[in-house]
Amino acid sequence: MNAPEAKSGFRHVGTRPVRPDGIDKVTGKAIYSPDFVAPGMLQGAILRSPHPHARIRSIDTSKAEALPGVKAIVTADDFPTLKSLMVTMGESAGNIIHVSRKCMAQGKVLYDGHAVAAVAATSAVIAAEALKLIEVDYEVLPHVIDIDEAMQPDAPLLHEDMVTEGVQPRPDKPSNIPTYVSKTKGDVAEALGRAAAVVEGRYSMPMVHQGYIEPHACVASWNADGQANIWCSTQGAFVVRMLTASVLGISQADIRVTPLEIGGGFGGKTTVYLEPVAMLLSRKSGRPVRLAMTREEVFRASGPAPGVQIDFKIGATADGYLLGADLSMKYNVGAFPGNGVQVGLITALYHYRFESFAMHGWNVVTNMPGIHAYRAPCAPQVNFAVESAIDELAYKLGIDPIELRLKNAVVPGDPGFTGGTLGEIGFVECLEAAKAHPHYSAPLGPNQGRGVAASYWINAGGPSVAAVSLAEDGSVLVTTGSPDIGGSRASMAIMAAETLCIPYEKVRVTIADTSAIGFSMVTGGSRTTYATGKAVIEAAETIISIMKARAAGMWGVDVADVAWGDGEAICLDPAKDNQRLPIGKIAARMNNTGGPISAEASVNPHDYLPAFGVHICDSEVDPETGQTTIVRYTAIQDVGRAIHADYCEGQIQGGAVQGIGWALNEAFIHDKAGRLDNPGFLDYRVPVCSDLPMIDTVMVEKPNPAHPFGVKGVGEVPIVPPLATVANAVSRAAGVRIRDLPLSPDRVYSAIKSKG
Amino acid sequence: MSRVRIVPTGAAAEYFGGSGEEFDAEAGNLFQLVEVLDARAPGFGDAAGVQLVFAVNGEVTEDWTAPLPERAEVLIVTKISGG
Amino acid sequence: MTKQFVTTTVNGDTAEFICEPGESLLDALRGRLQLTGSKEGCGSGDCGACTILLDGEMVCSCLVFAAEAEGRVIETVEGMADGSVLHPVQRKFLEHAALQCGFCTPGFLVATKALLDHNPDPSEHEIRYWLAGNLCRCTGYDKIVRAVQDTAREMRNERKTA
Structure with a gap:
């Protein structure tokens, strides 16, 4: 509580009201994903590989099927065969085949904890018992965990068909290196040769996990007519819908995803691990099915952040101006190609004005779970190397570390990360x-x-839809498709109340399911208050326009003679003696002035900073x-x-x-x-x-x-x-x-x- | 029709020989450009907008209907994810 | 194995349930009694999201067998408010924005109540060590500690004026 209170010019922006979902969350009433119950619901469980790398010769589920209370068993055979297809997940892209294989191993297991079969039964005890009766015949293969070992030509191969992208000529042999990227500016060797001080080092860190306290969980119910409901905890109900539909090869409109309260995500809940499996179990059993991970399953089989090995060399003039940086990055992306070093490349050096740089990067697959987004994904790793070296450099040159950063910091007008200039x-x-x-x-x-240390993150914009409508008493409903992971209902209510000039408590915010509102991208990329906020503000502004027109009609004046302020329409026509119509009065009469007052805004802004x-x-x-x-x-x-x-x-x-x-x-x-x-x-x-x-x-x-x-x-x-x-x-x-x-x-x- | 400079980076470069070499193309807007580039590198159209985004003269451009300025630089970059 | 029949007191009311012998009290509260306010973050006593009071003592309900609840007195987050009047610690958590996702919050609230029942004037150090068995991944604990300090202050003042 140490920031300035409401600033001049604003009535709500910058204040600290109690969040609208607060009481539910301090009284235990809020429903998170493991809390949700559907009528007749079965309990699911997943059998996971004890081996980090093995071929699945066969799976015998007959004994498990015979156990009383077992209603359905699913293996890779129940998943449709998919063509390689890149899909947008969160803000990045992923191959739908990999999404599917993270839900269920197909042919090979690629990490300790990889799912191989799933059961739905009348109780969790029976489901756990059934898992023990499933017999999997594994041909255990050599595995690789270490980045350097995985890059060796004779390393155990995870994907026999994977060749490195970004290398010329295209390699004719497969490897564990899915991606090579590079970016250079000027002549680094020459620049470092002129440097008064050079710092050089190798930096490393292992994989880490987002560590959200709520394990992944969902309930799915897939009816015989093809229509389905999924209740889950996610940063984006629409990404759950799209990925589940794509993995199962069904129509997106057939799946209604209801986002429950979410117990932390930090990027890790912008994909699916359980939902397609629960869907298949539900279709087979004809009943709703709950799948919930244990903490151990979360650590072994969700999407951690990459470990890295980074070589970095940096040089500066005697008075602390950065001359050159030579950066070589290896990101351990786990079992599947992912967005690792590509992000490292654009989050490494662009906060300083380097005269020259050379950046090279490799993603490396290993027998660990495939990485997923973790808060500013892939930036902390490379920033650790860069900002450690900058610190050493300042020390060597006898310059204050903040002073050295100030000498080199980018300012508005400097080159941006995608060309163009910084705002x-x-x-x-x-x-x-x-x-x-x-x-x-x-x-x-x-x-x-x-x-x-200092750093930056690019942030994100992207598509959002928000709806604003008036209740008959002039209170205001805001509906978005952006799950509230840390108080965003409060921010949306503040922005709507600010726009409409009404009390914060007069605005209530609902997070809708995927069938109740149009598409919004995930709550992630630091985009929600910015992008969904823009949609809320735009819809609220439309509401103001409509209310002005309705007030004009009630007064019988031209709409140009109506202004909006302080939560009411103000008549500017001198003949009407400055009359006012509060939002409540306009709302009470809305069905006599043209019908319900409601507006939806659909935005796709990219003017973020x-x-x-x-x-x-x-x-x-x-x-x-x-x-x-x-x-x-x-x-x-x-x-x-x-x-x-x-x-x-x-x-x-x-x-x-x-x-x-x-x-x-x-x-x-x-x-x-x-x-x-x-x-x-x-x-x-x-x-x-x-x-x-x-x-x-x-x-x-x-x-x-x-x-x-x-x-x-x-x-x-x-x-x-x-x-x-x-x-x-x-x-x-x-x-x-x-x-x-x-x-x-x-x-x-x-x-x-x-x-x- | 405008003549624009294509700068493919990262995964985008893969579609055009892999070296990241710049080249010129003619198109009125990004929809037309995607069509032109897909003809040159089959499969590019599917990746565009999903895996790849366009920055026209440095501005990430999601509205593909906007006319491309003459001599514009069209940088094609990999979409990246936030948490 | 024979199922167990358990009679216990939860938030002041008699509660009865049938459970498996190996079932945790957390599972019984959540599954048998539909009291889903107590959360499972780990199932191994490491995260504190399932914290309840058992005969007034703070425990991780995931580490207690459901059958052990026989004849005992259980208090959960659902019983903290007096009707619609929030317990001061619930109110202070909201006023201080001491929750983001809210999943760990029930455990913190129960643990804080236990702390203040034992020690009405804890130092910051005492608060931090008392709550060290409750994990929060969202807040960095800063606003939680401030909310606890403010609750203690208010409850002490109320006692003085009472």
């Missing part, structure tokens, strides 16, 4: 705010070190144990303009803490047999309350001129800087540079010991 970005403002923050000049205690963040961290390292404590943390971010100040801060704090966990503790650990060794919260250690101090936030507000209230995306960029921020702080505290994450006590301790 009203607030990077310099964030750096200046960090420099001026009392945290940056506060004294440090013994064994403490301070780190800073990238977000920039600068974080400061003080860490204390215990030289006896290598244990790191975060003693102070400040996150500074250009938010454009905060709509709901609390939920903006909450995004920044939550992102920062996920990043702190990534830096200090979190890692997928596989044993020699290629099995995930830590598929639970005891051993996959996300930050807990006692690990942390308060997370101070500073919201820099440089409005986006293309949004009526100035919104820029907020949710993702805060996870990007913490990795390097914490690593820089730890390196200062420990007196030794550590380039591998996580900064676990054993790693930090060894580094301290090895420096002697």
Whole structure:
């Protein structure tokens, strides 16, 4: 609660009202996906591979089928054969064959936990019993987990038909490298040759997981006439509809997806793992079927974030101007080709004005679950390398790390990520705010070190639909197709109330199912308040136009003589003596003035702006144990303009803490047999309350001129800087540079010991 | 009809020889351009808009009906995902 | 195996259910009694989303057998409000925006109530350690801790004036 309250010119924007879905969520009434019950519902369960890589010779389900209470069993044979087809998921594309194979292994299992069969039974106990009776004959194959090993010519091949895209000439042999990308500018070797200081290093980190507390779950009910209902927790009901229909080869209009309350997603709930399987079980059994993952299944068989190995070399002039960067990135994308290094390429270096750079990147498939989006997907990994090296460079040159960043920071008008130029970005403002923050000049205690890092995220726009309608008493209904994952109902209500100039409590927001409103892209990419917000504002503006026309009709004046303000129509015709018609009176008479007042807006905006963040961290390292404590943390971010100040801060704090966990503790650990060794919260250690101090936030507000209230995306960029921020702080505290994450006590301790 | 400069990057480059070499094409809008490019590289049309997006003179352009300016630079980039 | 018949008290009312011998109290609350406010985030006592009070003591209901509830007194998130009047900690969580997705919230609310029943004036340090068994992945805990501090302050003031 440390940001400015409602700003001049606004009545609601920037305030902190209680969220409209709040009481349901503090009283246990809200229905999340594992809470939903359909009449006659069966309980499903999934049999998962114990092997990271194996050919499925045969599956015998006869004994399981004979178990009383078992109503349906599904294997890969029940899935339609699909042609390779790229489909839009979230904001990126994926091959529908891979989506299908993540739901059910086809021919081969590619990771420990890969689904091989599913059962629906009258109880969870019987379903679990039935899984034990399914006999799978595996031909176990050699597996590969490590990036370097997977790139070897003699490595076990995951996909016999996969050749590297982006290499000339096209390779004639398959490999585990689906993608090569590169981008160069100028002559890096020459530029680095002129540098007064050069920093070079290899950086690495393992796969990590989004760690949403609610495991994936859904209920599906598929009727004999082909029509189906799916109730699930998702960041995008429309993407569930499209992917399920595509995997099953059925019409999208036949599937109605109702998004239930969602218990966290962070990008991980923008695809399907269970829904097509539950659909098939439902069709076979003729009953609704629930499938719900356990925590172990979430870790073993959903979509983590890639691990990386990055080589980076950077040089600058004596006065701190960046000359060249040589970047080579390998992203471990798990079992299927994914969007890894492609994003690394555009989120690595574009926040600074490099005279020259050379970037090369490879995606590498391994016998781990296929990656999926995790908050600013793929940016934190490369940012860790870049911002660690920048820090070292500043240290080497004896320049303050923020000062060095200021000398090189991009400003509006500099080249953008897709050609063209950058708009009203607030990077310099964030750096200046960090420099001026009392945290940056506060004294440090013994064994403490301070780190800073800076980063950006491109953000996103994209299609959204919103409907606004008036109730007969003048209260207002807003309907969107954007699931509320962190308070967006409140933001939508604020924007509608602001536009209509009415009290916040007079607006109620509903998240509709896919059959009740037109298409919206996922809640993700930091797009919802910006893009769906634009749709809400546009629909509310249409409502105002309609109400002005209705008021004009009631007064018998020209519509040009009607203005809108303070929640009422104002008659400008002097003959009418400045009469006013409040929204309630217009609504009460709407069926005498032309019928219901309702408007829908369908938008596809792309005038979003990238977000920039600068974080400061003080860490204390215990030289006896290598244990790191975060003693102070400040996150500074250009938010454009905060709509709901609390939920903006909450995004920044939550992102920062996920990043702190990534830096200090979190890692997928596989044993020699290629099995995930830590598929639970005891051993996959996300930050807990006692690990942390308060997370101070500073919201820099440089409005986006293309949004009526100035919104820029907020949710993702805060996870990007913490990795390097914490690593820089730890390196200062420990007196030794550590380039591998996580900064676990054993790693930090060894580094301290090895420096002697 | 405008003459525009095509700059294929990443996955888009795959459709045009893989080297990412720039080339010229003639089209009135992006719908026409996609048709032209699909004729040149079969399958491109299916990827356009799903896997690939267009930036015309630096601006990501979702409205394919907008006339292409003469000499415009059309950058084709891979769609990327947010969380 | 024979099913068990259990008679217990939940949020002040007598409740009866039949359960499997190996069934967790969490599953019984959610499945048998339709009290789905308590959540399962892990099933292994690591996340605290299923936190309830059993005879006044804070426990992870996923680690308690349903049959152990026989004759005991259970309090869940559904019983915190007094009718339609929210418990102060519920109100403060809303005022401080101490929830984003809300999935971990029931566990935090019950744990906070237990804390303040034991210790009406906890330090920030005590709050953070008491709540260390409850995972929240959305908020970074900042607003949760502030909401707890503010609840404690208000409840102390109410006691003084009462």
